[in-house]
Amino acid sequence: MIAEGHRVTAFAPEDDHDVRRTLAREGCNFEVIEMARTGTNPLADVALLIRMLKAFRRLRPDVVICYTMKPVIYGGIAARWLGIPERHALMTGLGHVFADPEPQGKVRILRRLSIWLYRQALKGVDRIFVYNAADEADLRDFRMVPPETPLIRVAGTGVNLDRFKQSRLPEGTPSFLLIARLLADKGVREYVDAARQLKADWPQARFRIVGPLDPNPTGIQAEEVADWKRSGVVEYCGATDDVRPFLDEASVFVLPSYYREGIPRSILEAMSKGRPVVTTNLPGCADTIEHGVSGYLVPPRDTQALADGMKHFLECPQSISTMGAHARVRAEQIFDIHAVNAHLLSEMGLSRRPSTRASCITKVA
Structure with missing residues (x-):
């Protein structure tokens, strides 16, 4: 302007x-x-x-x-x-x-x-x-x-494709990242429950959460987040002004939101970084990726379906680079x-x- x-x-x-x-x-x-x-x-x-x-x-x-x-x-x-x-x-x-x-x-x-x-x-x-x-x-x-x-x-x-450049995937067991305000509607609890389920079979996998606490009526309280950290299932990294280092360290981005999103910017940033995405098949989230090509779409509030979507990448880690590359191309073609x-x-x-x-x-x- x-x-x-x-x-x-x-x-x-x-x-x-x-x-x-x-x-x-x-x-x-x-x-x-x-x-x-x-x-x-x-x-x-x-x-x-x-x-x-x-x-x-x-x-x-x-x-x-x-x-x-x-x-x-x-x-x-x-x-x-x-x-x-x-x-x-x-x-x-x-x-x-x-x-x-x-x-x-x-x-x-x-x-x-x-x-x-x-x-x-x-x-x-x-x-x-x-x-x-x-x-x-x-x-x-x-x-x-x-x-x-x-x-x-x-x-x-x-999404700014130059600011969120495609980066090299981390080595080793796949790691998962959720970036969101800590609201129940963002599917944070479902993510933690899915992580707990997967951690039993893949103890080396990392499940991280980045985002601030929120005073919204559906906001998750600090005490509950502290319990998650003590359990060792997820790592809560707090809020940040720059999500890029966290995306660089992640293999797969996850946002199981049922908040009624527009189009989540966090998903677009993950796609631009070359990360496959697991998100819900609701409006907004479903408009970002292609199911089975650049990630997986799962029903909202369905912990088992979410865990299954994430498990694909643990069972078939070679698909991470393929789907991540498709995600980057989609970001370039549609969301520049x-x-x-x-x-x-x-x-x-x-x-x-x-x-x-x-x-x-x-x-x-």
């Missing part, structure tokens, strides 16, 4: 100094917008909406691009109320309240509220970008968007971040504007 001559301001809820410096080098302004990413406190969300309104009123952007659930909702509402000329939404996944086809109790109430909020935020939006067919269908079926609003499929957020960005800019009309115009484009993430 900056190369096309636009002025860009990025909003985010945390002040990461490395990100701030990187954006500054690119000529992008950065502002912190306080936001409880996983909270459901209505007063906190009203406060977020007020902060969005004040920031947009001050910046007076021509274009607002909102990314992920809360920014899409509250940034979208604020931009509509202020009459900002162009609004776009990137739907990275509808979240856990849409994962269950027949929700009950609190989840059912939250889904109804989410549908209503999406309708307010997406009314009159110029374009909505979706990552998979299931999200596209839900947006239409639940009438969260007007019939005339275009829904455009994109290949997720893409430069192709994804070019598609987004073209669809939003940002790459066709004269470079002399200094538009203020606000990205809220």
Whole structure:
């Protein structure tokens, strides 16, 4: 966007100094917008909406691009109320309240509220970008968007093939890696149970977990993680700002998620590194790999099926390099971040504007 001559301001809820410096080098302004990413406190969300309104009123952007659930909702509402000329939404996944086809109790109430909020935020939006067919269908079926609003499929957020270069596979007994926020919906417990089962026959195999604890209602508590570490079945490596060294040390990437993903970036990064993937056959995850070619797709919440998928690589370790090579080729052909960005800019009309115009484009993430 900056190369096309636009002025860009990025909003985010945390002040990461490395990100701030990187954006500054690119000529992008950065502002912190306080936001409880996983909270459901209505007063906190009203406060977020007020902060969005004040920031947009001050910046007076021509274009607002909102990314992920809360920014899409509250940034979208604020931009509509202020009459900002162009609004776009990137739907990275509808979240856990849409994962269950027949929700009950609190989840059912939250889904109804989410549908209503999406309708307010997406009314009159110029374009909505979706990552998979299931999200596209839900947006239409639940009438969260007007019939005339275009829904455009994109290949997720893409992956930087140069940053995540294909690397040599580790030697010895295959090792497995899961990278995710520690949520039950990410299939972390199923991964631990599968690791426990496989460890009995392959004691030299390594099963690692990388990712932060999460305050989400389905977050796994630190005490449970400590128990896993004491058992010796899995290695918990904590959170990191750079997953590449962990991917380099892994033979196979595993993400048994039933979170209702958009397209998981962690899978794309593993594919770009030349690692085969075991993941679920749910929307989003299933859009990444080819079953039996670059990895295996298994049913969600099925520990035995997950263990069987992982066991293929322990019984036939030579398939790791073959499937990993296919994964890298698929990343190059479909998920190259430069192709994804070019598609987004073209669809939003940002790459066709004269470079002399200094538009203020606000990205809220």
